[in-house]
Amino acid sequence: MSRVIRALVYGDVDLNLIDGSAVWAQSTVQALSLAGCExxxxxxxxxxxxxxxxPLAGLPGVTLVRPAEERLVPGQGDRPLSPVQASRLLARLDRDEPCDLLVLRGRRLVGRVVADGRFDGRIWAYLTDIPQSAAAMTEQARAELGRIAAASRRLLCQTEELRCFLEAWVPEACGRSVLCPPSVPEPDFPVPDHDRPHDPLRLVYTGKFAPLWNTLPMTRLPSLLAERGVAAELHTVGDKIHDDPAHPGFHDAMFRALNGGTLGVHHHGGQPREEAMRIAADCDLGLGWRAPGLDASLELSTKVMEFGALGLPVVLNRTPAHEALLGADYPLYVPGRAEPEDAAEAVAHAARAPEARRLAAARCRDAARRYTLRAAADRWRGHLDRVFPPAPAGVVHRARPLRVGVAGHDLKFLTRLLDHFRAVPGLDVRVDAWPALARHDPGASRELADWADVVVVEWCGPAAVWYSRHKRRGSRLVIRLHRFELDAEWPGQVDIDAVDRVICVSPYYARRTLEHTGWPRHKVVVVPNWVDADQLDRPKAPGARHRLGMIGIAPSRKRLDLGLDVLEALRARDRRWHLSVKSKPPWEYWWIWNKPEERAHYETILRRVQTSPLLQGAVVFDDFGADVASWLRRIGHVLSTSDDESFHLAPAEGMASGAVPALLPWPGADEIYDRRWIHDGPPAMAEAITGLGESEGTWRSAADTARAQVRESYALDRVAAAWTDLLVSG
Incomplete structure (x- = not known):
């Protein structure tokens, strides 16, 4: 970060009780401090x-605000703040000392802050208490989460699975969701060697005591293990016992089990995090075993990382999240239905099999290394650097901000650039959004033209014509031309003498523009499309290597039929190959579906998909939507079979995701993409893909090369910097 960022942090959690949410508040502040925030x-x-x-009081740049002790909230007394009280207090603290970001945890709290409306665009919301299954995601929940996402600058997601689930159900979350997994401190004391376990074997659990966390059945493990000939004791740390209405009697039973002399149970009560780590480090085996009702959780087990940092192996449920973290062959998963007897069997296996114990400890230790406090600080620093770019040299000494106007009927290709412009210090940005291609409010457009130092018009259409004829003397005008405009009348109507720059997204279309219009060569420049490489770079799902992807298949010049040729050639050799298509159906575009030749094209394609023996069951049509990043996790190869394109973002987005691109030689493709990805026709394309599909290592190597290429040429930060330089320096 080039300037000091001020963060305000509030979690709807009680820091007197040690559980995951309270530890989140502590570690978030520690990570922000390490990242250089106030x-x-x-x-x-x-x-x-x-x-x-x-432990937070002495950290650089950290201040603790104690509302009760400082009497900041009338009537609070010794009670916790309600969401309403908290929202009002945060607004007051922000008025006294404005923050750059407000980090919040707790769905009710975030909903209240969003409803109050003061922090729109500055909220960084960490949400775990949200529906995590399709059955639980009601329309009411979707609407609420949509409002939260729209008001947030970032949504902080604990796992990739949670991020993808949220994006699938809440379109407003797409592009705003970033990973923010839990972090664990590295022990500041020598960690004992766990190769020789104690006798009796020491099991350890730290955290809250709740029914779904199996903490009551856990206290039976010493006696169940004794029946299996394994002497063991259970050490527990924590002081938060849930009083769960769905499990009457749990609180009292749990209290008695911890404090009533249960055989083999040693309860250490609530402890500072560092002392809890010391107690755990002196044990032999961590417990992350939970009730099956949590197996579908999209959250990450902090326990695994905490124990792994101490060199402890962990007994836990076999779940997709745990397999992704530790591997499907991790040796200490609880077998069967994860009943207490099953957990006892897993512990007994750990006690009797030193090799399994050592392998499990190594896996947990390796997982923990990815989630240290320093790793969390690096993640925060990366997120903040992208959201708070430095001021460009050209505006540092200006008497007032540079006024940037943006106009057009369709700004979807400018969304993230607009976010960047608004975040750059020294730029003041306003938008003239035309409701239709040739419809606008002339008064609003005139006001913007008179106000702006530089106007950017998206698409060389009627808006470009209007602004070229109403340019204020001394201002600059930049027009971005894509493709379809060249075949229309508007370029000929633009007053090119009033235009300072025409932006094309590829060298080929820059040449076509010059040939078609005769405009001065120095006015036509190339700035490529942007690709949000950070959002797209996600782990691939199992089976991705044998799945092709196409994004957008309308109009017919996108040539889905050639994509089917590739798929048939692949499946003639290996039936594992499939094709996923993410697109609106052509009949949803009236200007396409009104053309008989277009309808005939797609009718032929759909009949072919239904009748071809090689295609039956191998083509999936996915909904059009903003969740491209999560969709691409399933894709190993992205096809571009179009007759022509101005740029074609789909291959670049695929490359950023870790998929290998395969393109046909449409005009200009070789000036945007490396020639190694361009093939003469569907047979050559299929041959190249087959070679990569035969080996996991070969495919991954090609994907790594593609990912590096797209980051070097088209990453959002690079393209945004080029645009900023264009706005500031001309």
């Missing part, structure tokens, strides 16, 4: 114990 942590409840807050 951070104020606002406490929900009066401080009764400093176990979590004391």
């Amino acid at each position: 951070t104020r942590l606002v406490l929900k409840a009066p401080v009764l114990t400093g176990r979590l807050t004391d």
